[in-house]
Amino acid sequence: MNIGINLSKGTYIVRMDADDFSFPSRLESQVAYMEQNPEIGVSGALAEYFDGKNFNEKVPKNALISSLINHCCFVHPSVILRKSVIDRHNLEYQGLLEDYYMWTEMSFLTDFGMLNEVLIKYRISDTQVSKSVKCERESEMYKLQIHFAEKWINRPLSDSEKSFFSSHTKKLSYRLFADLIALCKELSFKEPWSQKDGVRVNVGKFFIRTFYKFEKLFFNSFLLFSFDLLSIRERISLIRKSFF
Numbered sequence: 001m002n003i004g005i006n007l008s009k010g011t012y013i014v015r016m017d018a019d020d021f022s023f024p025s026r027l028e029s030q031v032a033y034m035e036q037n038p039e040i041g042v043s044g045a046l047a048e049y050f051d052g053k054n055f056n057e058k059v060p061k062n063a064l065i066s067s068l069i070n071h072c073c074f075v076h077p078s079v080i081l082r083k084s085v086i087d088r089h090n091l092e093y094q095g096l097l098e099d100y101y102m103w104t105e106m107s108f109l110t111d112f113g114m115l116n117e118v119l120i121k122y123r124i125s126d127t128q129v130s131k132s133v134k135c136e137r138e139s140e141m142y143k144l145q146i147h148f149a150e151k152w153i154n155r156p157l158s159d160s161e162k163s164f165f166s167s168h169t170k171k172l173s174y175r176l177f178a179d180l181i182a183l184c185k186e187l188s189f190k191e192p193w194s195q196k197d198g199v200r201v202n203v204g205k206f207f208i209r210t211f212y213k214f215e216k217l218f219f220n221s222f223l224l225f226s227f228d229l230l231s232i233r234e235r236i237s238l239i240r241k242s243f244f
Contacts, residue, residue: 041085055075072103085106
């Protein structure tokens with residue numbers, strides 16, 4: 001893939017996998033979108049499975065970059081990249097999650113976009129590489145999310161903060177829960193993209209996702225009352241769920 005990108009001469013790189021299907025209007029729609037938005041270095045589109053079910057959902061433009069704290073924001077075969085951004089910053093795909101890695105690198109260099117129409121049919125099979133190396137890919141995903149968070153707030157994460165990105169369930173302590181709240185507030189305060197509304201949504205999702213990994217919340221959960229990134233209704237709901 002990197003060799004092909006380096007050899008290419010065009011303005012755009014359009015990504016595609018051999019077992020998926022691009023709609024006939026895909027290139028026309030995505031090139032037009034990039035031409036109309038020259039500040040965007042990479043954009044994706046909606047995709048559906050071959051049975052017609054949705055693969056991904058619409059994400060507001062101001063929430064795309066910060067969503068990387070939780071998941072990979074693009075369906076890789078749906079993306080279009082601006083070649084000049086790749087060349088200017090000497091970017092390359094790397095690792096098992098080569099697309100996730102690329103987006104975390106690009107997130108501080110250019111804007112992201114999303115064309116909210118279905119332009120790809122995505123195929124799932126039992127022989128996919130992504131299924132055969134699931135544990136390795138999960139481990140790399142957590143490392144990329146930690147790296148992204150550290151670049152976001154411009155400092156190394158502590159060991160307890162890094163643990164929030166793993167899938168392992170943790171026993172809650174007052175100190176650990178306070179660290180989670182403090183990290184989420186710092187992420188919200190220091191966001192470098194001037195996209196406050198989208199950042200607030202994604203940091204809230206990160207907090208809730210991490211909250212449900214804890215065991216034995218009980219009275220520690222009352223720390224939620226000081227966490228104003230969630231609505232009062234959301235905070236009360238989480239406190240109730242921590243007791244029952």
